[in-house]
Amino acid sequence: MPSQQPVTIIMVEDDEGHARLIEKNIRRAGVCNEIRTFASGTGALEHLFSEDVRNAGPFLVLLDLNLPDMNGVDILIKLKADEKLKRAPVVVLTTTDDQREIQRCYDLGANVYITKPVEYESFSQAIRQLGLFLSVIQVPETL
Amino acid sequence: MKTINFEALFSASPNPYVLVDLSLTIVGMNEAYLNVTMREREDLIGRNMFDAFPSDPDSPSHRQLRNSFEKVIREKLADHLPLIEYAIPLPNGQGFEERFWSATHTPLFTHAGEMTFILQHTVDVTELQRLRVLARSSGLSSGPSALIETDMFRRAQAVQEANQALTEERQHLRGLFEQAPGFMAALSGPDHVFTMANAAYLRLIRRENIVGKTVREALPEVVDQGFLALLDRVHRSGQPFVGRSIRIVLEPSSGGAPEERFLDFVYQPVFDPDGKVSGIFVQGHDVTEQKRNEEALRESEERFRVIANSIDQMIWATQPNGSHDYYNQRWYEYTGVPEGTTDGEGWNGMFHPDDQDRAWGVWRQCLETGEPYHIEYRLRHRSGQYRWVLGRAQPLRDDKGRIVRWYGSCTDIHDLKMAQEETRRLASMLTERVAELDEANEEIQRFAYIVSHDLRAPLVNVMGFTSELEAAQAEVDRFYRNVLERDPGLVTQKARTAVEIDLPEAIGFIRSSTVKMDRLINAILKLSREGRRILMPEPLNMSQVLEAQRQSVAHQLQERGADLVIEALPDLTSDRFALEQVFGNLIDNAVKYLDTGRAGRIVVRGRELGENVQYDIQDNGRGIDPKDFERIFDLFRRSGVQDQQGEGIGLAHVRALVRRLGGSITVSSQLGQGSTFTVILPKYLSMNSEAA
Numbered sequence: 001m002p003s004q005q006p007v008t009i010i011m012v013e014d015d016e017g018h019a020r021l022i023e024k025n026i027r028r029a030g031v032c033n034e035i036r037t038f039a040s041g042t043g044a045l046e047h048l049f050s051e052d053v054r055n056a057g058p059f060l061v062l063l064d065l066n067l068p069d070m071n072g073v074d075i076l077i078k079l080k081a082d083e084k085l086k087r088a089p090v091v092v093l094t095t096t097d098d099q100r101e102i103q104r105c106y107d108l109g110a111n112v113y114i115t116k117p118v119e120y121e122s123f124s125q126a127i128r129q130l131g132l133f134l135s136v137i138q139v140p141e142t143l
Numbered sequence: 144m145k146t147i148n149f150e151a152l153f154s155a156s157p158n159p160y161v162l163v164d165l166s167l168t169i170v171g172m173n174e175a176y177l178n179v180t181m182r183e184r185e186d187l188i189g190r191n192m193f194d195a196f197p198s199d200p201d202s203p204s205h206r207q208l209r210n211s212f213e214k215v216i217r218e219k220l221a222d223h224l225p226l227i228e229y230a231i232p233l234p235n236g237q238g239f240e241e242r243f244w245s246a247t248h249t250p251l252f253t254h255a256g257e258m259t260f261i262l263q264h265t266v267d268v269t270e271l272q273r274l275r276v277l278a279r280s281s282g283l284s285s286g287p288s289a290l291i292e293t294d295m296f297r298r299a300q301a302v303q304e305a306n307q308a309l310t311e312e313r314q315h316l317r318g319l320f321e322q323a324p325g326f327m328a329a330l331s332g333p334d335h336v337f338t339m340a341n342a343a344y345l346r347l348i349r350r351e352n353i354v355g356k357t358v359r360e361a362l363p364e365v366v367d368q369g370f371l372a373l374l375d376r377v378h379r380s381g382q383p384f385v386g387r388s389i390r391i392v393l394e395p396s397s398g399g400a401p402e403e404r405f406l407d408f409v410y411q412p413v414f415d416p417d418g419k420v421s422g423i424f425v426q427g428h429d430v431t432e433q434k435r436n437e438e439a440l441r442e443s444e445e446r447f448r449v450i451a452n453s454i455d456q457m458i459w460a461t462q463p464n465g466s467h468d469y470y471n472q473r474w475y476e477y478t479g480v481p482e483g484t485t486d487g488e489g490w491n492g493m494f495h496p497d498d499q500d501r502a503w504g505v506w507r508q509c510l511e512t513g514e515p516y517h518i519e520y521r522l523r524h525r526s527g528q529y530r531w532v533l534g535r536a537q538p539l540r541d542d543k544g545r546i547v548r549w550y551g552s553c554t555d556i557h558d559l560k561m562a563q564e565e566t567r568r569l570a571s572m573l574t575e576r577v578a579e580l581d582e583a584n585e586e587i588q589r590f591a592y593i594v595s596h597d598l599r600a601p602l603v604n605v606m607g608f609t610s611e612l613e614a615a616q617a618e619v620d621r622f623y624r625n626v627l628e629r630d631p632g633l634v635t636q637k638a639r640t641a642v643e644i645d646l647p648e649a650i651g652f653i654r655s656s657t658v659k660m661d662r663l664i665n666a667i668l669k670l671s672r673e674g675r676r677i678l679m680p681e682p683l684n685m686s687q688v689l690e691a692q693r694q695s696v697a698h699q700l701q702e703r704g705a706d707l708v709i710e711a712l713p714d715l716t717s718d719r720f721a722l723e724q725v726f727g728n729l730i731d732n733a734v735k736y737l738d739t740g741r742a743g744r745i746v747v748r749g750r751e752l753g754e755n756v757q758y759d760i761q762d763n764g765r766g767i768d769p770k771d772f773e774r775i776f777d778l779f780r781r782s783g784v785q786d787q788q789g790e791g792i793g794l795a796h797v798r799a800l801v802r803r804l805g806g807s808i809t810v811s812s813q814l815g816q817g818s819t820f821t822v823i824l825p826k827y828l829s830m831n832s833e834a835a
Binding site: 017 | 596597599600601603604607608611668672
């Protein structure tokens with residue numbers, strides 16, 4: 001019987017600075033999970049949809065909406081349409097606080113929507129909670 | 144010479160005579176008359192003939208007798224009644240006896256020629272008539288009774304019949320003469336004595352009783368007008384004179400104003416059997432009315448011509464079949480073609496080749512249906528240029544509804560048409576420009592959105608890594624304090640300045656600048672987002688909207704001891720959120736910039752302005768310098784002492800909103816006195832008033 005797997009954090013973020021800051025703050029908040037960073041939507045999707053990765057969850061996805069090659073919303077749609085990957089909680093990170101966009105992301109299944117510049121304290125809090133949430137829901141899956 | 148006693152002769156004559164005056168009153172008779180009528184002298188003298196010998200006035204015999212008397216009176220000539228049946232009363236009231244008479248009526252004149260009496264000579268021919276009837280009824284054509292039909296009797300009867308026929312004929316002719324619509328008169332002799340004049344003639348000359356008078360006597364006023372000379376000439380030459388529309392001025396001596404008439408007439412000489420002119424027959428028509436109508440028509444035509452030629456339009460007319468036969472001068476001036484060359488159907492050639500068929504078709508259609516003609520086409524101007532013309536025509540109909548003529552006009556609408564086209568072109572250009580502007584505006588909105596997004600990405604890094612720097616600096620600072628404590632000699636002046644002053648200062652400026660930049664980007668984002676928000680018009684109770692705003696500033700008002708007065712406000716249909724933003728900002732500003740030196744008072748009032756409503760937000764605050772009236776509505780621009788929080792976004796935001804709602808905002812203010820912001824908005828926000 002598989003025991004509870006640690007959550008892998010998939011970060012889709014083209015801005016290296018942002019990626020670095022997010023990682024630093026996650027670590028600073030005491031989260032030690034593996035973080036895989038992708039600078040493009042294409043790269044992230046390729047990785048997630050490769051057969052062994054797809055089945056290897058659980059994942060937590062940190063998704064920037066402004067990507068050079070595609071809109072983060074499209075990635076969100078693809079993830080939520082997938083039988084396996086749709087269980088992965090998604091944290092949308094973006095520079096806009098446009099209510100319509102936020103609503104759209106929640107409608108598509110995003111779990112948390114965080115506006116940059118980030119209040120890192122609350123950001124880390126959210127990550128931790130999501131991790132916890134993820135562990136809880138993972139339990140019946142792995143029974 | 145022995146004189147004859149006429150009276151005795153009269154009395155003794157075996158022939159019956161009776162004398163009546165012109166009123167037919169019996170004035171005398173002889174014995175023979177008394178015998179034959181079986182009456183006494185006293186019964187008859189002084190009585191009217193028809194009283195003395197009554198008869199049914201409608202009976203032929205009564206009429207025959209009366210006509211004869213009247214004829215004598217009228218014509219002053221003797222008249223014969225060869226056979227007249229006239230019953231006379233028997234003496235002693237024993238009824239009437241049928242009698243047949245043969246009578247002659249002879250007029251009697253005084254020496255002056257005046258007719259005074261009529262002498263009736265009457266013979267009782269009853270026996271003769273009875274015998275004749277008897278003879279006829281017995282079927283005998285010969286024998287003793289046939290003898291009774293004497294030659295004398297037959298002759299008498301024949302004469303009477305002829306006479307009667309003639310009388311009838313004459314009556315008929317006289318009737319025609321009298322009643323003829325034209326005037327007629329007969330003149331006799333070289334002095335032109337009137338022998339006849341019909342009613343029309345008498346009406347024309349407005350006098351009576353001219354028979355027997357000369358023209359000079361009857362119509363003295365025409366002598367000098369040349370008519371007498373004319374008559375003399377006809378009389379002398381025997382050549383008739385025919386006059387057309389001859390003017391005559393008639394002035395009856397009986398009074399009445401001189402009257403001008405126009406006559407068509409003929410002076411026709413009448414010849415006697417010797418071929419000499421015995422008189423002149425005058426006949427003609429009064430053509431005064433016709434003449435006046437003609438003149439009126441000529442005048443009216445002249446007037447029409449003058450008008451038609453003085454107006455700026457081209458006027459034309461056609462026959463019912465559409466053939467042009469009239470153009471005013473303006474047509475010829477405009478087209479420059481010789482007069483008459485466009486008559487008939489020549490006009491069509493004056494049109495632009497591309498318009499000829501169309502115009503021809505429309506015109507034919509109108510001619511067939513009688514519908515008014517209305518068309519625009521290009522007409523060749525004398526300059527050779529084809530100019531746009533508006534052609535119109537209406538048929539004129541007679542009282543039976545048949546088209547008599549067509550009257551048309553051409554109006555040069557070239558400049559108007561060009562102006563219209565220019566206007567259309569400008570309008571489409573404007574529409575295009577508006578579309579371009581809308582697109583540009585949209586582009587700016589998108590641009591602002593994208594820029595603010597993309598500006599934020601590096602800012603996030605600056606802010607994030609500043610935090611990292613702060614954390615690092617805290618570590619460095621701890622290390623520095625350690626070193627300083629343990630070995631102060633290691634700390635150089637430069638290191639001290641760097642750690643203690645430069646680092647915290649630099650980080651502090653970076654932090655405050657990024658915070659400010661973040662606010663500015665947020666402001667731009669907010670404006671651009673507001674421009675993209677979809678407006679939702681709804682009926683708004685403005686008092687409620689403003690009361691809600693009062694709640695949100697209640698705290699500040701209380702803090703400053705200020706009053707917010709909301710007067711009665713007109714309502715409108717608009718976007719609630721936008722209006723809340725507008726009035727929220729304006730009231731916020733009013734509260735924010737109150738003068739601390741006096742009790743604050745803010746008044747909101749409004750009024751209807753036709754299709755719009757106006758709201759004023761008036762304060763007694765510190766006021767705005769007139770040079771800043773425009774500036775305060777610009778983004779990031781503020782006015783006066785910068786002693787209040789703010790980025791200079793509020794009014795820019797308000798103006799953007801008001802404009803989007805189809806309204807306008809202005810300010811009037813006096814420094815140190817207060818400001819009034821005036822917002823004018825459409826009463827009904829229509830969705831298509833919004834360009835985007």
